[in-house]
Every structure is written in structure tokens, then in C-alpha cells.
Amino acid sequence: MKHIAAFVLITALLVFYPVHDAAAGGPVSRFYDYIYNPGDLKPVDSTLKVRVGDKAPDFTLPAISGNDVTLADFRGKANVVLSFIPAAWTPVCSGQWPGYNIVEDRFRQSDAVLLGISVDNIPTLYAWTQQMGELWFDVLSDFWPHGQVAAQYGVLRSDGTSERALFFIDKEGVITAAEVVDINTRPPLEDIFQELGAFDQM
Amino acid sequence: MFQRFSLSVCFTVFAIAILLATAGPAATETLPEISVAVPESTEERAYLGLEKEPGETFSLAEVDADILLIELFSMYCPYCQAEAPLINDFHDLALRQEEHDVDIRLVGLGASNTQFEVDQFRDTYDISFPLFPDKSMALYKKLGGEGTPGFLGVLLKEGHDPEIVLRQSGGFHSPEEFLEKLLESAGYK
Numbered sequence: 001m002k003h004i005a006a007f008v009l010i011t012a013l014l015v016f017y018p019v020h021d022a023a024a025g026g027p028v029s030r031f032y033d034y035i036y037n038p039g040d041l042k043p044v045d046s047t048l049k050v051r052v053g054d055k056a057p058d059f060t061l062p063a064i065s066g067n068d069v070t071l072a073d074f075r076g077k078a079n080v081v082l083s084f085i086p087a088a089w090t091p092v093c094s095g096q097w098p099g100y101n102i103v104e105d106r107f108r109q110s111d112a113v114l115l116g117i118s119v120d121n122i123p124t125l126y127a128w129t130q131q132m133g134e135l136w137f138d139v140l141s142d143f144w145p146h147g148q149v150a151a152q153y154g155v156l157r158s159d160g161t162s163e164r165a166l167f168f169i170d171k172e173g174v175i176t177a178a179e180v181v182d183i184n185t186r187p188p189l190e191d192i193f194q195e196l197g198a199f200d201q202m
Numbered sequence: 203m204f205q206r207f208s209l210s211v212c213f214t215v216f217a218i219a220i221l222l223a224t225a226g227p228a229a230t231e232t233l234p235e236i237s238v239a240v241p242e243s244t245e246e247r248a249y250l251g252l253e254k255e256p257g258e259t260f261s262l263a264e265v266d267a268d269i270l271l272i273e274l275f276s277m278y279c280p281y282c283q284a285e286a287p288l289i290n291d292f293h294d295l296a297l298r299q300e301e302h303d304v305d306i307r308l309v310g311l312g313a314s315n316t317q318f319e320v321d322q323f324r325d326t327y328d329i330s331f332p333l334f335p336d337k338s339m340a341l342y343k344k345l346g347g348e349g350t351p352g353f354l355g356v357l358l359k360e361g362h363d364p365e366i367v368l369r370q371s372g373g374f375h376s377p378e379e380f381l382e383k384l385l386e387s388a389g390y391k
Contacts, residue, residue, distance in 0.1 A: 002206065095278060096278060098278050098279065098280040098283065099277050099278035099319070101280070101283070102277070102283060102322070102323075102326045103322065103326075131280075132280045133280045133283070133284065186278070186314070188316045188318065188319065189277070189316065189318055189319045189322060190316065190318040190319075193318075
């Protein structure tokens with residue numbers, strides 16, 4: 001008799017358990033999902049060491065493309081936009097790079113190369129950027145010595161991550177704009193287009 | 203022995219009753235008040251059936267349609283980027299369909315996006331329905347957004363409060379299937 005009751009109960013559960021909706025949603029960028037949410041951070045936690053008009057500190061860093069990238073190699077050839085982001089695996093949808101992925105043409109128009117950069121190591125950056133889809137720009141790892149390039153520019157925070165910052169560097173290797181934004185927000189796209197426009201004036 | 207049996211039966215019936223109760227139809231959900239700027243574009247104003255002028259605001263509930271599908275998106279969201287062509291297909295399908303006497307309109311709300319960013323998204327994907335910025339994400343939060351892309355299907359019936367009949371997180375795999383789902387949820391099937 002116990003077995004009959006158990007059978008009826010199990011049948012009832014199977015019959016009434018909500019049927020999975022075949023038309024239900026595909027992947028979704030959840031702002032605070034399985035990705036670690038660090039909460040609201042101190043907006044800025046560093047002091048810039050460079051200024052507009054300075055020569056941009058040179059560096060050579062490993063990139064997810066497998067190459068080493070040297071900033072000075074672009075001199076005379078291309079303008080450079082350095083996009084520092086605090087850390088990989090922070091909420092993708094508040095990340096910037098997928099957005100920059102759809103404005104490649106605007107960068108090319110201004111003869112500008114975009115380089116993403118963070119203090120994470122290569123495997124971490126690789127996995128994270130793969131999740132975004134294929135990026136048209138290379139991504140550099142400022143992992144070892146830890147945050148050395150971020151520190152040179154003055155955007156290394158006290159917890160070892162970097163600020164959310166943009167540096168615009170012309171073909172002479174001179175900084176034409178430096179923008180450190182509140183780490184919890186994103187620099188508006190219009191700011192980038194404005195500085196790309198400034199490259200065109202030179 | 204008999205007591206044990208009847209106890210099991212009672213428990214089973216009770217369990218079934220609970221399951222039936224929780225499987226019942228959801229309570230109706232009224233669309234919160236959402237106001238956005240009247241579009242500059244004459245075409246967009248005509249699409250939405252608005253008499254108001256640029257410079258004013260309008261409530262989404264004022265859209266002249268039977269069903270309004272609200273898309274929550276972000277220019278920065280790779281899934282929204284991937285989904286955009288499919289949503290365009292869905293839009294064409296929804297506008298073209300003649301099987302049901304129903305007017306469907308779409309709007310997009312760009313969570314955390316500026317006007318410039320929303321325009322960029324629109325231009326990149328040639329989106330033919332109006333998009334509005336939601337820089338502070340106030341609208342996203344008001345609508346109970348759960349990630350992007352996200353959709354809310356709203357039934358707009360004259361004399362009734364606008365009712366959210368469909369919620370979806372994530373894109374849909376087939377425009378045809380999603381249209382069916384939307385029409386069904388709105389009671390058109």
C-alpha cells in the first residue's frame with residue numbers, strides 16, 4: 001500500500017511538474033548572474049602619473065593573439081587607444097569591449113588601433129574575451145610584473161586591479177587625451193568618438 | 203495497516219492539490235508607468251501612432267497597438283548584438299502577418315546606454331523600430347529586467363490597464379515560434 005501511495009505521488013509530480021518551454025530564452029547577459037559582482041567600488045583609487053602632452057610610457061606586453069605588443073611599434077603608423085579595464089569576469093554587459101566590437105570602422109577611419117588591457121593573466125583574458133565573441137582588437141596582459149604598465153600610467157588601484165581608463169596616443173607617441181572614469185560606470189561612447197575625431201584634426 | 207494506507211493517500215491528494223494550485227494561471231501584471239521622449243523622427247511617431255511632438259514625453263501605454271513588445275537591450279551586450287538580426291526578422295514577420303487581426307509594435311530600451319550609444323546600435327543593425335536610452339537603468343529596474351536581451355509582451359486594450367502577458371529573458375530561437383508564443387499569451391490564439 002505504501003508503494004501504491006509512493007507511485008501515485010511520483011506520478012503526480014511528473015505530470016504536474018512545469019514542462020520546459022521549448023521556445024524559452026537563449027543566452028542572456030545578466031548583470032549580476034553567475035559572474036562575480038564586486039558591488040559598488042570606490043569610484044577612483046589612484047592618481048594619474050601622465051598628462052595630455054606627455055610621451056606615453058612605452059611597454060611590451062603579451063597579448064591574447066599570442067604576440068608580444070610594443071607600444072613604440074605603432075609610432076609613425078597608427079594612433080593608439082588604450083582601454084584599461086579593472087578585471088576580467090566582471091559583469092560582461094557593463095563591460096565595454098563588446099560595445100567597441102561594433103565600431104571597428106570608426107577606429108579604422110581615424111587610423112586608430114585599439115588595445116584592451118587589464119592586470120589579468122593571458123588564460124583569464126582569453127577565456128573572458130572568447131565569451132564576448134571574436135574581438136577585432138588585441139588584448140594585453142599587464143599581469144607580470146603585476147600591473148606595472150597600469151602603475152606607470154598611474155591607474156593601478158590599491159587592490160591590484162586597474163582603473164577603468166582610456167588613453168589616446170597619437171602617431172608621435174604623445175598622449176592626446178586621458179580619461180579615468182568612475183569604475184562603476186562606463187565612459188560614454190561619444191567621448192571616444194570625440195577623441196578619435198581629435199586624431200583626425202592632427 | 204489501513205491507517206498507514208489512508209495516511210499515504212491523504213498525503214498524495216494533498217500534494218497533488220498543492221501542485222495544481224501552484225500550477226494555476228499567474229495573476230495579471232499591469233505594465234508600470236514608463237515614459238520616454240517622443241521621437242524626433244516623423245516615421246517613428248507615425249509607427250507608434252503618437253500625436254505628440256518632439257520635446258514632449260509619452261507613456262508606452264499610449265502606443266497605438268494591440269500588442270507592444272518591449273525589448274530590453276544594451277549596445278554593449280554581445281548577446282543583444284548577436285540577436286539583433288533575428289529580432290529584425292521577427293519585427294518584419296509581426297508587421298506582415300495577416301492571419302490575425304492584431305497590430306504589433308516594438309520598442310527597445312537601451313539599459314545603461316546613452317542616446318548616442320542607442321543610435322550606434324540602431325545604425326549598426328539597421329533596426330526599424332524605435333529605441334530609447336535608459337542610461338540610469340531606471341526603466342529596466344522598473345520593469346523587473348533580468349538580463350539582456352529581455353522581452354516583455356504587453357497587451358494594450360482600450361479601457362483596460364496595459365497588461366504584461368509575456369516575459370522572456372534571453373533571445374528567442376525562432377521568430378515564428380516567438381510570434382506564436384506572443385499571440386497565444388495575448389489571447390489571440
